[in-house]
Amino acid sequence: MATDHAPPPSSPPAHETPLRVLLPQVLPALVVGVAAALLFLGISALSEEFQGVLWHDLPDALGIGGYSSLWIITMLTATGIAVGLVIWKVPGHAGPDPASEGLGGAPLAPGVVPGLLLASALGLAGGVSLGPENPIIASNIALAYWLGRKAAPALPGAVWVSLATAATIGALFGTPVAAALVISEALTGRPGPGSLWDRLFAPLVAAGAGAMTTQLLAEPSFDVGLPPLTDPGWGDLLAALVIASAAAVFGLAACYLFPYVHAAFQRLRHPMVMLPLGGLVLGLLGALGGPLTLFKGLEEVKELTSSIGGWSSGELAKFAAVKLLALLVAASCGFRGGRIFPAVFIGAAFGLLAQALIPEVHPAVAVSSAVLGVLLATTRQGWISLFTGAALAASPAMLALLCLASLPAWLIVTGRPQLELDKHGHALR
Template sequence: MAQDSTRQAPTAPTTPARALLPLILPALAVGVLASLLLLLVSGAAERLQDVLWGDLPDALGVGRYSVLWMLVMLTSTGILVGLVVWKAPGHAGPDPATTGLDAPVLPPVVLPGLVVATALMLAGGPSLGPENPIIAVNVALAFWLGRRLVPRMPGPVWPVLAEAATIGALFGTPVAAALLISEALAGRGTKGPLWDSVFAPLVAAAAGSMTTTLVAEPSFDLHLPPFGRPGWADLLAALVIASVAALLGMCAVRAFPYVHGAFTRLGHPMLALPAGGLVLGLLAALGGHLTLFKGLEEVGELAADPDGWSAGQLATMTVVKLAALLVAASCGFRGGRIFPAVFIGSALGLTAHALVPGVHPAVGVATGVLGLLLAITRQGWVSLFVAAVLVSSPTIVALLCIASLPAWLLVTGRPQMQLRDDGTAVR
């Protein structure tokens, strides 16, 4: 009996190599195509942005980021996106407030409108990133093409490959995708060895990230002053800033259903989106041009001179960008929330540095981003990863892991920044 009680439970059998090998070529193809689509949409949006925010105001003799031009551009962007959502087949996909990174498989007829709406949004200035709609487009393309070209492959494989590939392409590394897929598998209670389950998604993510790296050479390092050995003061700062960031993010999460409901009551995209664009223009007039767009290049401007901004300026940008994210996500613009949250968390961290110079900029930025992303995304591993890569300092990882604990306690089990079809918050 003693021997029987000490026996270990049998482990799940591993997948033989011959079952994994046929997945490699499809995963590589999905990874490359997902990255190229992301680069194509982002590149087109950047060129359009140069015209709308550079060539056009210069030709008209208007300041590029004058209050007048920001109001005109944001409102016009709302009108154009509203037209696409109104008239395009499929209305450019479902209400973005109801979707997350795990995109549904959309019919192919919806995709052109979704791509156009996303490109217009990226170029026009609303505070959203490309991640959610690009993942949705890649998931749909991978599913519909994969089912026809490789019919023997299980259908559910294609969305997973496309999601991993797009995440890898967005961040220029497969690590974020591996962490996201691992977290999703753990939530579903998937049995069997983890690496068998993530093998094909990791191949797709690696192909997507390498394609992006070779073509565009992305970098998330903000080149903040180097952070050395952490001390007790750094630990205290990390705990406080991450918790404050999580609470600030939860304010937006709590307000999300109410703001979304206010725009929904307008009853038509040609009312909700132009109204949202006008509000975003007013917010930009208050916070300045750095609070426009998805925020990745703008946060680089903040980090280039951490001591060049007053605490009041940084706090204003933090609050304005958070409000802009809330409005843009509520009124119907097609976009994701990760990149704006990075700006908000960074600005909050630099506010802490401006108020208390003893707070290292790298600690402030990393823990601010960590707390905001935990509140906005509820993706623990991805939040840790993004916060860590922004400062490229191995010694800060331990601080981030510790700071994530109280921040997670503040957000777990509470409403998420995603709504059901009836307008209530997902928990």
């Protein structure tokens, strides 16, 4: 893995105005933004096409129900075998153990990227309960760092890492806002030349280019069809506080179990044992929870929320519990993928469960608050959690409620184990 020993950028000379410093950053940021989005869209399109073959064309040709219990178990086990082969045989072994990797991080060697993307695409197509975010961000960082250092060796490597991270987050969410929040959180407390907005300038350009590329080519949307909250009251605030806190406790259950489940799979040592067994367990969970508990979860959230009131509390509790266990197993046994999108489904199911138990709770309040709580517990990314909850509600009135609901939920999760491990298998806090 390449390492960057370049010193941090010094303050520009007095004769150099911020304009002269920032303008040369625009073109590299635009290039990285568009390229990062295209890689994300390409992998997403490839996995969706393959998903259609595996879950529709192939079972139809065989005369088998595409989402029968037998097919779900078979497909998840086969996916485990395929990903295990990639990790075992492909150069780079699809990168490091994903249990100890968060969003971003140090650049990987470029030779790792093909195997990482292949393992991620197979998992997405095969129904594994992980999202594309971690592998795509890691791949874009590796490529931007490698090519950027060749094209402009005078620039610190950290510049290319921040551009690739911001660009990919912008592409994933279809807006630069999420990237701005994440990058500003990362810059908090770090000394550097210029104002915060000067340091955010190039990453925001990259995030905007990535978001616009995604918008133009794919028209992504986090609007899941929740009825808008137009006139929040004290009851809505109380519901948001309680549901976000309860969802955070629910999400923490996976965080506490994570080191033990991960250690159990690590004892198997070989990827051709760990991944097929993990796939079999995921298949059994999928057969129990049904097709809604498969895949990364965003489209399944839309299906959940399209039938508010049509699900029983027992069904919703099953969806939330099965998806939480599926995320835990998938992250523990070595599948390559991110945790944000499955956590959104878990939160949505948990919120609809709360709304089913207490019908007076507004659906937007229930779903957004629960997604906020689960994301805070599993990612410990405060801004991402707030942004995602607000984006799902698509209601400006929810933002104030979510800001307040995040406070007790954060008190619950801060200092507790995260859904991420250190290099020794111990939970990060």
